Amino acid sequence: MNNNGKQFSQFSRLAFFRNWISLTGLLIAVSAFFAFLLLFVLDSFAPFSNPYMGLLTYFVAPAVLLFGLLLGLLGAWLERRAFAHAAPGRIPPLRIDLSQPGQRRVMGIFAVGAVLLLLVTAVGSYRSYHFTESVGFCGRMCHTVMRPEYTAYLHSPHAKVECSACHVGPGAEAFVRAKLQGTHQLLGVLRGNYPKPVPAPVKNMRSAHDTCLECHWEKRYIGILDRNYAHFLADKDNTPYTVRLLINVGGCDPDHGPVGGIHYHMNVARKIEFVATDERRQVIPWVRVTEADGAVTEYRSPDFKADPSKFAIRRMDCLDCHNRVGHQLHTPDAAVDLAMSLGKIDPALPSIKKNAVAVLAKIYASDKEAAEKIAAGLAEQYPNEPRIHAVVGVVQDIYRQNIFPDMKASWQAYPDNVGHKDSAGCFRCHDNQHVSATDKKKMIQAGDCKACHIIFAQGKGADLNKGSASGMTFAHPGGDLDPSMKCSECHNGGSL
Numbered sequence: 045m046n047n048n049g050k051q052f053s054q055f056s057r058l059a060f061f062r063n064w065i066s067l068t069g070l071l072i073a074v075s076a077f078f079a080f081l082l083l084f085v086l087d088s089f090a091p092f093s094n095p096y097m098g099l100l101t102y103f104v105a106p107a108v109l110l111f112g113l114l115l116g117l118l119g120a121w122l123e124r125r126a127f128a129h130a131a132p133g134r135i136p137p138l139r140i141d142l143s144q145p146g147q148r149r150v151m152g153i154f155a156v157g158a159v160l161l162l163l164v165t166a167v168g169s170y171r172s173y174h175f176t177e178s179v180g181f182c183g184r185m186c187h188t189v190m191r192p193e194y195t196a197y198l199h200s201p202h203a204k205v206e207c208s209a210c211h212v213g214p215g216a217e218a219f220v221r222a223k224l225q226g227t228h229q230l231l232g233v234l235r236g237n238y239p240k241p242v243p244a245p246v247k248n249m250r251s252a253h254d255t256c257l258e259c260h261w262e263k264r265y266i267g268i269l270d271r272n273y274a275h276f277l278a279d280k281d282n283t284p285y286t287v288r289l290l291i292n293v294g295g296c297d298p299d300h301g302p303v304g305g306i307h308y309h310m311n312v313a314r315k316i317e318f319v320a321t322d323e324r325r326q327v328i329p330w331v332r333v334t335e336a337d338g339a340v341t342e343y344r345s346p347d348f349k350a351d352p353s354k355f356a357i358r359r360m361d362c363l364d365c366h367n368r369v370g371h372q373l374h375t376p377d378a379a380v381d382l383a384m385s386l387g388k389i390d391p392a393l394p395s396i397k398k399n400a401v402a403v404l405a406k407i408y409a410s411d412k413e414a415a416e417k418i419a420a421g422l423a424e425q426y427p428n429e430p431r432i433h434a435v436v437g438v439v440q441d442i443y444r445q446n447i448f449p450d451m452k453a454s455w456q457a458y459p460d461n462v463g464h465k466d467s468a469g470c471f472r473c474h475d476n477q478h479v480s481a482t483d484k485k486k487m488i489q490a491g492d493c494k495a496c497h498i499i500f501a502q503g504k505g506a507d508l509n510k511g512s513a514s515g516m517t518f519a520h521p522g523g524d525l526d527p528s529m530k531c532s533e534c535h536n537g538g539s540l
C-alpha cells in the first residue's frame with residue numbers, strides 16, 4: 045500500500061486507511077462491535093445475571109472497540125505522515141462542501157453512525173452503571189474477599205436489598221466516591237493486598253440517615269416484639285431450653301405512639317453521642333446525652349480519665365445496634381440450636397449439641413480441611429451410628445455459611461451489637477459502670493432486665509404454656525447470675 049505516486053485528482057483520504065495497521069484496527073473494532081451486540085442481547089435476555097458477562101459486555105467489549113478505532117486512526121496518521129514527507133504540499137486542505145451530493149451522503153452516513161454509536165454507548169453506560177451497583181458485582185466479582193458478606197447476605201432480612209443501598213446510598217457524589225474507593229479496593233484485590241478480615245465498622249460509612257432511612261422510617265412505632273430463643277443445653281440429653289421474650293422496642297415519636305423503649309436512642313430530638321477507644325467500637329467508656337431542651341448528661345466508666353474531645357465523637361444511629369442486618373455470621377451455638385429446633389439435627393443423639401458446636405468452633409486452615417475434619421471428628425465420636433451422616437452434612441453447611449477461614453471472617457471477627465449474650469452489645473454502655481459526672485446515682489443501667497424486655501415464658505415443654513405478662517426472673521440454666529459479670533465473659537457463641 046503506497047500512495048506516494050498517486051495523482052490528486054483521484055485522491056481520497058480513505059486511502060490513508062489502506063494499510064495493515066488500520067485494517068487490523070478496523071477489523072478489531074467491527075468484531076468488537078458485533079461481539080458487544082451479541083453479548084448485550086444475551087445479557088438482556090438471560091434469565092439470570094452473571095457478573096463476568098456484565099464485565100465482558102460493558103467494559104471489555106467497548107474497550108476493545110475503542111482500541112480498534114484508535115489503531116485504525118493511528119495507521120492512517122502514520123500513512124499520511126509518510127505521504128506528506130514523500131510529497132510535501134500535495135495533500136489538499138480539508139474542505140467540506142455540502143452542496144456536493146457525494147459529501148452530503150458521507151455526512152449523512154457519518155451522522156447516522158454517530159447517533160447509533162452514542163445510543164448504544166448511552167444504553168451501555170446506563171447498564172454498566174447498574175451493573176457496578178448490582179449485588180452480582182459487589183458480591184461475586186471480588187470472589188474471595190466479599191464471599192463472607194455475600195453468603196451471609198443471601199440469608200439475611202435484606203437479601204432483596206442491593207449492597208449499594210446500604211454501602212453507597214443515593215446521590216451522584218456518593219456514587220463517584222464509591223467508584224473511586226472501589227477502584228482502589230479492586231487494585232488491592234488484584235495485588236492480593238487487602239486486610240483479612242475486612243475491617244468493620246466500615247470507616248466513612250454514610251450515616252444511617254442517608255441509607256437505612258431511605259427505606260425505614262425513624263418515627264415508626266414498633267412497640268413490643270415477641271421473640272423465641274430456642275436453645276439446647278450442652279448436656280448429654282441436649283435438654284431444650286427456650287426463652288420467650290417480649291422485647292420493648294417502643295418508638296420515639298409522640299405522634300405515633302408512646303415515646304420510650306429501645307428505640308428511645310433514635311429519638312430525633314434527643315442526641316446520644318459516644319467515644320469508642322477501639323477500632324471495632326466494642327469499648328465505649330464515654331457517652332453524652334443531649335435532651336431536646338439542651339440539658340446535657342455525660343456518662344463515663346471509672347477508668348476513663350481522658351478528654352473525650354481528643355477522640356472521634358460519634359453520634360449514635362441505627363448502625364450502632366443493627367450492625368449485622370446486612371450480613372450476619374451466626375455463632376456456632378445459635379446455628380446449631382436453630383438446626384436442632386428445626387429437626388435438621390436429631391436432638392436424640394447424645395451430646396450432639398456440645399459436639400457439633402465443638403467441631404465448628406475449632407480453627408481450620410481452609411474450607412476443605414474444615415469439611416474433612418468436621419466429618420472425621422463427628423464420625424469418631426459416633427461410631428456405629430448411621431444417623432450421624434446426615435448430621436455431618438448439616439454441620440458442614442453451617443460452617444460454609446458462617447465461617448470463612450481464608451478471610452478470617454466469623455462471628456468472632458464481626459460481633460453483633462443487638463443483644464448482650466455472646467458479645468457485649470447493649471452492655472457496652474448498659475453495664476452499671478457508666479456513671480453521670482454530676483449525679484453519681486445516675487447511670488446507664490443493666491441491672492433492671494425489664495427495661496428492655498420481659499421474659500414471658502421459659503424452660504421446656506409445658507413450662508412454655510405458663511406465660512407471665514409482668515415477666516419472670518430469668519432462670520439461668522448456668523446457675524445464679526453474678527450481676528458484676530457480663531454474659532459475654534462466659535458465653536462467646538462457640539463454647540458452653
Ligand code: HEC
Nearest residue numbers: 182183190193194197202206207210242244245246367370
Ligand atoms: C442492610 C444494609 C446492608 C446491606 C444490604 C449490605 N451491607 Fe455490608 N455492611 C453494612 C453495615 C451496617 C456494615 C458495618 C458493619 C459494622 O459496623 O460492623 C457493613 C459492613 C460490610 C463490610 C465490612 C466487613 C464486615 O463484614 O463488616 C463488607 C465487606 C460489606 N459490608 C460488604 C457487603 C456486600 C458485598 C453486600 C452485598 C452482597 C453488603 N455488604 C450488603 C450494611 C449492609
Ligand code: HEC
Nearest residue numbers: 201202205206209210252255256258259260362363366369
Ligand atoms: C432498600 C431498602 C432498605 C434499606 C436501604 C435498608 N433496609 Fe432494612 N429492611 C428493608 C426491608 C424491605 C425489610 C423487611 C424485610 C422483610 O420483612 O421481609 C427490612 C428489615 C429490616 C430490619 C428487621 C430485621 C429482622 O430481623 O426482621 C431491620 C432491623 C432493618 N431492616 C434495619 C436496617 C438498617 C439498620 C439499615 C441501614 C444499614 C437498613 N435496614 C437499610 C429495607 C431496607
Ligand code: HEC
Nearest residue numbers: 252256260262266269291293306309310361362365366462
Ligand atoms: C439501641 C439500639 C438500637 C438502635 C439505635 C436502633 N435499633 Fe432498631 N431495634 C433494636 C432492637 C434491640 C430491636 C428488636 C430486637 C431484634 O431485632 O432482634 C430492633 C428492631 C428493629 C426493627 C424490627 C422491627 C420488626 O418489626 O421486626 C427495625 C425495622 C428497626 N429496629 C429499625 C431501626 C432503624 C431504622 C434504626 C435507626 C433509625 C434503629 N432500628 C435503631 C435496637 C436498636
Ligand code: HEC
Nearest residue numbers: 273287462463464465470474489490491492493495496518
Ligand atoms: C439494655 C437493654 C437490655 C438489658 C438491660 C437486658 N437485656 Fe437481655 N436482651 C436485650 C436484647 C435487645 C435482647 C435480644 C437480642 C437479640 O434479638 O438477639 C436480649 C436478649 C436476652 C435473652 C435471650 C438471649 C438468648 O439468646 O437466649 C436473655 C435470656 C436475656 N436477654 C436476659 C437478660 C437478663 C437476665 C438481663 C438482666 C440481667 C437482661 N437481659 C438485661 C436487651 C437487654
Ligand code: HEC
Nearest residue numbers: 304305306308318331365462463469470472473488495496
Ligand atoms: C452508646 C451507648 C449505648 C448503647 C450501645 C446502648 N445504649 Fe441504651 N441507653 C444509652 C443511654 C445514654 C441511655 C439513656 C440513659 C438516661 O440518660 O436515662 C439509654 C437508655 C436506654 C433505654 C431506656 C429508655 C427509656 O425509655 O428511658 C433502653 C430501653 C435502652 N437504652 C436499651 C438499649 C438496648 C436494647 C441496647 C442494645 C441493643 C442499648 N440500649 C445500647 C446508651 C446506650
Ligand code: HEC
Nearest residue numbers: 275276277278279285465520521522529530531534535540
Ligand atoms: C459465669 C458464667 C456465666 C455467665 C456470666 C452467664 N452465663 Fe449463661 N450459662 C452459663 C452456663 C455454664 C450455662 C449452661 C450451658 C449449657 O449447659 O449449655 C449457661 C446457659 C445459658 C443459656 C441457655 C443455653 C445456651 O447456651 O444458650 C442462656 C440462654 C444463658 N446462659 C443466658 C445468659 C445471659 C443472658 C447471661 C447474662 C445476663 C448469662 N447467661 C451469663 C454460664 C454463664
